[in-house]
Amino acid sequence: MTRHAAIPFAIYSLDTGQITVVGMSGSLDHLEHGEREAVYQGRLNRDLHKVDPGTGEACDKFVMALAPTATECLVDEEIVIAGVPTGALVGISAFPRTPCTDGTLEFSSDTPGTYRVHFAHPDYQPAMVAVTVTEAPE
Secondary structure, three states: OOOOOOEEEEEEEOOOOOEEEEEEEOOOOOOOOOOOEEEEEOOOOOOOEEEOOOOOOEEEOEOOOOEEOOOEEEOOOOEEEEOOOOOOEEEEOOOOOEEOOOOEEEEOOOOOEEEEEEEEEOOEEEEEEEEEEEOOOO
16 A cells, blocks of 8 residues: 655635635545635645635735734723724634724723733734733822
8 A cells, every 4th residue: 555645735715815724635636625715735824824816826914013002001091003904803802803994993991901902804914912901009
């Protein structure tokens, strides 16, 4: 019995270039994928890469240029995070994700703690900003 070397692959959308599956296979000939998907031969990370639908070439996703006014604040003070790509989904700790529509996120809390603000957008690498909220000194 002949063993074939495992071949790294990614399945991606022909519409957006987003990678939907990554894996290894002894043969790429019989991989199943959707009608509007294609197979890329090579090792890719779906958080860091996408495939150009026009050329079939892998490329890096953009890096978010997030610019928080601060990463620490007092209870009920506001922090603004600029540079959020329009349409990015924003999730704060355990709260549900919501889309950002204007490129900025305004954040404040009435409860002390460290909040992890996660950003996700199909054309960008995922990003996170930690914000620590503390009580005002007495």
